[in-house]
Amino acid sequence: MKVAITGGFGFLGWHTACRLRAVHGVEAVRLGRDDFADPQRLAAALADVDTVLHVAGVNRADSDEAVERGNVELAETLAAALTASGSPVDVVFANSVQADLDNPYGRGKARAAEVLAEVVRTGGGHFADLLLPNLYGEHGRPGYNSFVATFAHEVAAGRVPTVSGDREIPLLHAQDAAAALIAAVGTDVREVVAAEPVGISRVLELFGEFHALYRERGEVPDISTPLRRNLFNTYRAAAFPEMWPLSPQVHADNRGDLFETVRAHGGTGMAFMSTTLPGQKRGEHYHLHKVERFFVVKGEAEIELRRLFHDEVVRFRLSGDTPSFVDMPTLWVHNIRNVGDTELVTMFWADQLLDPVNPDQYPETIAQEASA
Known part of the structure; x- marks a missing residue:
């Protein structure tokens, strides 16, 4: 299996490439903005690929129209390259749960799924459409990928963010999202990937607990559940390497x-x-x-x-x-x-x-x- 990841240098793309290497021994072809800016270059990169994990997306732009249109254009560019390859290619789309909502981002992701599904199935491949919730994990960009990344970096730096509009948010660790994308290869499904609802203030509370025990004293907090472990590893990534090494009292x-x-x-x-x-x-x-x-x-x-x-x-x-x-x-x-x-x-x-x-x-x- 030869796999390409669009958005391969972004947050989820990097996590997915890591998991493919670690668990499956697969070195993915990682595609970025430069590849999509040059249709011939993109087509050449996909010439020998039999599976594409389409992770690239636009969630921020100068206008709502640019967000909506940007996601559709990415899908259209990828569809053209797949058509040029002339061979069946399986595609797994890292879609969003917002695809069922009537907002610019949701409409763009929904239309992108339609574009890709038609081209992939016409070409004889399988198309899996996975609707992902809010993602978090190691090396997310603060102020960009999620509030979790922002909180982790703020708390690791000794600052205390404020919470407004506290509510529960379905959260999925990036490695779990990557595992779901990989597992969907070769299938024809449209499904929402399950997530764990967590309160925004609860995330901040846990990061505060981690900081007090770990950053200040080097003690390992309670990481007995997957959520605690994953949030702790997210915090550790934000605190690395500035907090090391530590020396205990002798x-x-x-x-x-x-x-x-x-x-x-x-x-x-x-x-x-x-x-x-x-x-x-x-x-x-x-x-x-x-x-x-x-x-x-x-x-x-x-x-x-x-x-x-x-x-x-x-x-x-x-x-x-x-x-x-x-x-x-x-x-x-x-x-x-x-x-x-x-x-x-x-x-x-x-x-x-x-x-x-x-x-x-x-x-x-x-x-x-x-x-x-």
Whole structure:
């Protein structure tokens, strides 16, 4: 299966590309604005593709007419490229629950679905129309993708947003949306993807709880439910990398030193230790959901992290002389290397008990994309 993602560099497109790589071993063709600006370039990019996840959309513009027309034009441009390919292509459309509403965005998305459905089915492919609710997750743009992204960045920066018009909003994590899009490949369905209604003030309350425990003290809050875990990972992404590393209070006496490594307030968890010889490293993987902590107890270490599909590498130096730790954000490749002359002793903690069948651990090297 060769998959293309329109809007592949946006919020949901990035999450979908990450999930395709992690769970299905598929490297998606990611299409952006430049591809849609050049019909020949778009047609060439789709020449060998058998599946398109149409995530691109317009939800903000200078006028309501531009929003409505923008979504239709994206669909028309994609439809023309699919027709030019001359081969059956399955399309999954990341539509919106607003497609059933009479507003500019909803009308634009509804018409886009009609345009694509006709072309895809005429060409012999399958067309799935998934109506998505409000999305949230790691690396959403504040003031753009959702109020959740805005709240996460504001609270992580130590500010307290205000809530006006408090009400329940159906929320769906971007990884769950990506899973639904991928699962719909090869089907002919039109369905609303289920979401969890959450009060706007409740989201802000949870971010405040996370900030007080995590940002200020390094304690892991209650993440015993999927909603809490997903919102916590959203908050962690907003707080990274500025809050790291953290050093706990060391209690010293004539017997030696004592310090806390993890204080968790709910959910499962497991800890383990490792020793690493000089010059050797551990890690070189990433997680979709797992919360993981690297705590350097003895020796000299360098931790490297790189956001999936990005080249910039974030580095932290930690020393057992000042015991400290860094938590690994989800969807970031990471490793830890012994950069000293003596043995490195590291404690690791994860919120998930190890499941050998589904370990939520996907191999990737820090340098792989940067050197490509």
